[in-house]
Amino acid sequence: MANDFGFIGIGAMGYGMAMNIRKEIPNSSTLFITDVFRPSCEKFKAEFSSHGPIEILDSAREVAERALTIISIVPSANNVRQVYxxxxxxxxxxxxxxxxxxxxxxxxxxxxxxxxxETLIKANAGLYIDTPVSGGVPGALAGTLSFLVGKAKTANNSSDLLSKRLITVISAMATPEKIFYCGGLGAGLAAKISNNYLCGTILLATAEAMNIGIRSGVDKHVLYEVIKNSTGQSFMCDHVNPVPGVVPHAPSSRDYQGGFKAQMMVKDMTLGVDAAKVTGVRSTLGPAALEVYKEAAMDPRCINRDVSVIYRFLDGPE
Incomplete structure (x- = not known):
């Protein structure tokens, strides 16, 4: 059990993360996996069993009974409560x-x-650490995710063994310089929510700005180069540019496949807007962006497509 690992949630992100865990842990260690969609587990086992034993289980409880180290990534807070x-x-x-x-x-x-x-600590169930990730499916597959870590303040936190286990597990899925210790329990999520709030508003602003320039007669490639080399430059514009054909590796240039689905942006922007309310921050851009994303998420043109399809939703010219 000491050298065995568990992974809960073999979805789009989880699939790549679990892949890197299976490749990095000892061949003698077993990776126990579970997911509500069993075919994902079966596909994963068929694809990666050559790297070491993989066993499919039916519940998080069964995983916890067999593995001392567990990673989970599921869609919602309710799912997290169910898992734990x-x-x-x-x-x-x-x-x-x-x-x-x-x-x-x-x-x-x-x-x-x-x-x-806190509930798990009181039940002596172990140490739960919030470690939200950033980098999308490409980062999950490449093992270059950012990890934002929030740790509860317990006696176990001083354990060298625990610290080594934590960094060993994360390093299988992340780039070392992208591991950030953000504070106590929940701090990793606070950082992630803040980052996502910014991403969502910047992407929408990028789509609107590109639309304005193109409709005003500026060639889309020229407009992008202007923004890239001026004060409007951003990661979202350079890597998730919502205009098809401008950035070759952006989802918009690949028929909006891959990346982050528009429907999930509603969840992330809602988390940001709600966090602003809880912390007493005056939020002006977030609520407006959230309403646009809610509309887009229900539009037939945006169903099951990357969030950069927001440009098409805004009736941007191709």
């Missing part, structure tokens, strides 16, 4: 183990993470 706190199938239902290390990579609200983490 369900009295029958959750991790808390497994035998208590203070040495259990749990890395929760989902993007959820800070309050839920703190409640889950």
């Amino acid at each position: 706190l369900d009295n029958e199938h959750g991790i808390i239902a497994a035998k208590a183990n203070p040495d259990r290390l749990m890395l929760e990579c989902s993007t959820i609200d800070v309050e839920t993470a703190r409640d889950v983490g």
Whole structure:
């Protein structure tokens, strides 16, 4: 058990992350996986069993009973509560183990993470650390994600063994210089929510600005070069440019495939707007952007497509 690992959530991001875990851990270690969509687990096992044993389990509780180190990434706060706190199938239902290390990579609200983490500590179920990630599916597959770490203040935090385990696990999925220790439990999520709030508003502003310039007669390639080399330059414009054919590697230039779905942006922007309310921050751009993303998420042109399709939703010229 000490050298075995568990992975909960073999979705788009989780698939690549679990792949790198299986490749990096010892061949003698078993990777236990589970997901509500079992075909994803079966595909994963068929593809990566050559790197070492993989076993598919039916619940988070079963994973916790077999693995001392667990990584999870699921869609929502309710899913996180089910994974960790369900009295029958959750991790808390497994035998208590203070040495259990749990890395929760989902993007959820800070309050839920703190409640889950504190409940697990009181139950002697182990140490829960919020470790949301950034870098998208490409980063997950390449093992170059950013990890934003929030750790509860417990006696275990001083353990050299725990620190080594934490950095070893994260390093299998991240670039070392992109591992950030943000503070106590929930701090990693606070940083992630802040970053996503900025990404969402910048992407929408980029789509509107490109639309204005193109409709005014500026060639889209020239306009991009102007922005890239001027004060409007941003990561979103350079790598997620919403105008098709401007940046070859952007999803918009690949028929909006891959990347981050428009429907998920509603979730992330909602988390940002709600966090602003909780912390007493006057939020002006976020609520307006959120309403646009809500409209886009329901539009037939945007269903199951990368969020950069927002440009098409705004009736931008191709």
